[in-house]
Amino acid sequence: MKQVSTKSEDSASVAEPPPPPAPRRGGRTYEEIEAVNSKQRKVKLAVGTVGLVVSLYVVVTVFQALALFADDIPRLLQGVIAVIAGVGGAALLFYFINMVVEGFPRRFSEGVIPYAFLLPAMLLIGVMLIYPTVQTINFSFADADSEVYVGLxxxxxxxxxxxxxxxxxxxxxxxxxxxxxxxxxxxxxxxxxxxxxxxxxxxxxxxxxxxxxxxFVGAAAIWSLIYQYDPPGDTQTGLLNAIWVGLGNLVGASVEPVAWLSVSTFxxxxxxxxxxxxxxxxxxxxxxxxxxxxxxxxxxxxxxxxxxxxxxxxxxxxxxxxxxxxxxxxxxxxxxxxxxxxxxxxxxxxxxxxxxxxxxxxxxxxxxxxxxxxxxxxxxxxxxxxxxxxxxxxxxxxxxxxxx
Amino acid sequence: MSANTEGGRKRSWFSILTMTFLCLLWTVPTLGLLVSSFRPRIDIERNGWWTALFNFFDTTWTTSNYSNVLTQKDMAGSFVNSIVVAVPATILPIMFAAFAAYAFTFMSFRGKDVLFVLIVALMVVPIQAAFVPLLTLLGPDGLDINGEYLAVWILHTGFGMPLAIYTIRNYMSTLPRTVIESAKIDGATHFQTFWRLIVPMSVPVLAAFAILQFLWVWNDLLIALLFLGSGDKSTVIVNLASLLGTQGQGAELLTAGAFISMLVPLLVFFGLQRYFVRGLTAGAVKG
Missing domain, CATH: 1.10.3720.10 (MetI-like)
Incomplete structure (x- = not known):
């Protein structure tokens, strides 16, 4: 590390004859740089923590307000607010988490950063998927109101x-x-x-x-026109019954139209x-x-x-x-x-x-x-x-x- | 029975005939819906839609089914609801998943393998497994957001997360590692590397997943029905599902309603087909 500072002095002295390069950093010892760095870290830690708390608070408040005043805010505006608060909030969240982690001592920070990147996604997966699935298994051994265990x-x-x-x-x-x-x-x-x-x-x-x-719902609507049933004697407006009855007439047999979705045979x-x-x-x-x-x-x-x-x-x-x-x-x-x-x-x-x-x-x-x-x-x-x-x-x- | 075509391909009549037949088979149902949606109620009940198609110029065509379903059944309101639900529910999971995918691809940490296997496993778990506790958690005794857009946004974000992380990570792991290494040497933090390098390079997979998730949320019935209900916040799909139960008066509105519900997916589909196909091939499994 000491080499770095001597090297910078070297390059400064080599670059002496032409006009001096912009701000000179030279002359600082390793300890001085470390002191500045640790000061910067403390600032990062403080700003990051405050930012994290504030942005979390703002996002939660915005969403709470959205839920509370849902009927007074135009629907499209709600969507826009959600996108801005959600995406902006998530971006801020990651930004400040990153800042806090960088505020930690270097070695520690390298180890923590991955978890910081994972935290929001894993939290969501935990709350929306893992916790409820475990709870469902738990509920399956309890009564109708999930109050008393009833075994199997x-x-x-x-x-x-x-x-x-x-x-x-x-x-x-x-x-x-x-x-x-x-x-x-x-x-x-x-x-x-x-x-x-x-x-x-x-x-x-x-x-x-x-x-x-x-x-699936759209498909059901589409196919309802095909499986449509009209009483015998009426014109069949469903494609399948029209073909079915038409074929029957063609061979000379009188074929009844079928209510297709009610036939449970086979x-x-x-x-x-x-x-x-x-x-x-x-x-x-x-x-x-x-x-x-x-x-x-x-x-x-x-x-x-x-x-x-x-x-x-x-x-x-x-x-x-x-x-x-x-x-x-x-x-x-x-x-x-x-x-x-x-x-x-x-x-x-x-x-x-x-x-x-x-x-x-x-x-x-x-x-x-x-x-x-x-x-x-x-x-x-x-x-x-x-x-x-x-x-x-x-x-x-x-x-x-x-x-x- | 084969002859060579321009591209040195073999053209067989058997293939041409069978494919034509299959294409017809796959198109006729949708065509029937489209034709029916422009026919007046009396005609729909009198004869099949193909009659109108064969007598195209002698048929009365009307757009009243569309105007009626938009106003009487508030399909217009549902359309807005669907957009309000789908857009945040598409963007949010991508945001969270991209960060997690970055960690899984470019960082090493304890428990990485276990966590990722967990994510692979969760992709297969049916979402129904989560519903009973979530109804309590989001219901009046819990957070009390059941019936609000918020509930559905959170749910889709959570449920979409495993597939999103999996798909995005698979793509990121094909990116050249040297780029990341040199960014590190230049003193870039992970946060900077992520935003300035990895996100721009991952645009294809982000777009592909966005389309997949958007269609999935737009076409979803179960979550919208359970957590948003069929009241004034109902999505087009929930609205259409209740139209499907209608008999007699108003049954003619179903066809127009169905087409309105399909409009956005079809536009997305035809406009961004390339990305859509890529998304499908990338993340084939969804729980």
Whole structure:
């Protein structure tokens, strides 16, 4: 460190003949610099702490005021205030946290800075995700008002409830059908699109992809026009019934229109709801798989072709193994989504005619009975169902990290 | 049955026909909604939307469904609500997550691996697991902000955090480390390095995640329904969900309402498709 000060003197003396360089720092000893630094640190520590407290106070007050006077402030203005206070507040928060940490002795500060950067995000995750999840598990062993522990009673009740059994069955049905079909459609569309001209590929992919932007509720509205039922004798305004009755007339049989979403035979109504979700998700599947297929090296395909393999064999034995990773990613993403499928069932049938699923049952339980114990137990079962996927995800992540 | 096209690609008729068919299949439902939304109530009940399309010039077209749903069902108010909910709920998580992602990428500290594995795990946890305690925490016996925008902003920020951190960190770890090292040698603090170097370099992933989060918040039903309700603060999606239950009188408004709810996502989608695709590919898993 001493070298630094002598060096600066050296350079100052070398630069002597021409007019002296701007402010001269030379002449200070190491101790003097240290003293100045420690003084600066103390200032930083003080200003940072004050700034942190003040900015926290201001942000909290602004948001409290927003909540209190919500009805008197125009809605858009509320949004603007929230963005400014939220983003500005977060920026100030980080700025002052950083200042405080820099005010600590250097060695200590290096160790603390990472936690300062992590603190706000981890606090949010702790309060919004970890604490409530642990509490839910806790509640699942307590009574309706979460006051007395009742052991496993909630779980016993839940498993004996025919609604729950039906929901579990339906969830499993969703799990078996939707992820697999979505992956298959994704592969098929990706392969077919790959055989089109460049423009044809771009346009056709956009068509398949558009539903990705549409909400489940929007999709339910769209498909309600297809599954629409009108009494026999009326003109059928639903597309599916129009085709159904029209085909019947064509072969000369008198076919009754069907109230599609009420038909629980062979879980037909469940499957019709699944069609909506597959329609929504196919674009996602296609985009990921398409880029995977384009990543398959041409040489491997060429080699197989020289060996005399036909196109189908090439696809099955050369292409598929190389896109397996992406297929699993898509499969798991859709699987997780399907496991907690709620919106589509809630807005179409609300679980009537044997279409209930766990997430919808949970929602009904919160509002219908307000029983925290039962509702929590249902969610914990959902949580347990996710565990294998969770473990797979973590392992997969670990593997990728070591390969990095 | 294949011939080479300009780009040396093989064109097969089978592919062309099947893809055309699939594209039709994927478009017809939305087309039906669009056509229906411009038809008067009497016509909707009299015949299917395709009848109007085949007799395009003999059909009465009207925009009254749109004006009615905007005023009678206050879809206009809901539209404002959705914007007020979605914009802060998109920007806030990015802000917090970017700092955390920086720490996970460029700093070393005790417990780093454990914390990050926790984040990977939390991405998969269904958000329903948090609802019962949160209803109490944000309800009248707790912070008493249930039913306010504030509640939904906080919730979306919290729930979006794991995926945001994960996605942004994955991108940041591809940035050249030498840049950070040289900034350190020049005496830049972490705060300066973050703002002046890393944030500008991370714009692609920040934009991609912003679009993903925005669409997710805009299209969300569950959180909006539970924590904002279906009163005068209802979002377009919650409003549309209640329209879906309408039978008879007013049922024709559903189609127009649905299209209004899809307007912003579709604009975002077509305007920023490149970023959207990148966001999808980057953070495939969302709990």
């Amino acid at each position: 009673q909630n779980y016993i009740d839940v498993f004996q409830d025919p609604d729950f059994q039906e929901s579990i069955f339906n969830n499993i049905l969703w799990l078996i059908i939707v992820p697999a079909v979505t992956v298959v459609i994704g592969v098929v569309v990706a392969v077919l699109a790959d055989n089109l001209s460049t423009n044809g590929e771009k346009i056709s992919k956009s068509f398949i992809f558009v539903p990705m932007a549409i909400s 879980s037909l109504n469940d499957i019709l709801l699944m069609v909506i979700v597959i329609w929504l998700q196919a674009g996602f599947s296609m985009i990921l798989l398409s880029s995977a297929i384009k990543g398959v090296p041409e040489e491997t395909i060429e080699a197989a072709r020289i060996d005399g393999a036909n196109e189908f064999q090439i696809f099955r034995q050369v292409v598929i193994p190389q896109i397996r990773g992406t297929m699993i990613t898509v499969f798991i993403t859709v699987l997780i989504m399907v496991l907690k499928i709620f919106d589509i069932v809630y807005v179409t049938t609300n679980g009537r005619d044997g279409t209930n699923v766990i997430a919808n049952l949970f929602f009904q339980e919160i509002f219908r009975t307000g029983d925290n114990g039962i509702a929590s137990a249902i969610v914990v079962i959902l949580l347990i169902a996710v565990m294998p996927v969770l473990i797979y995800q973590v392992r997969h992540f670990r593997r990728e990290e070591t390969e990095r």
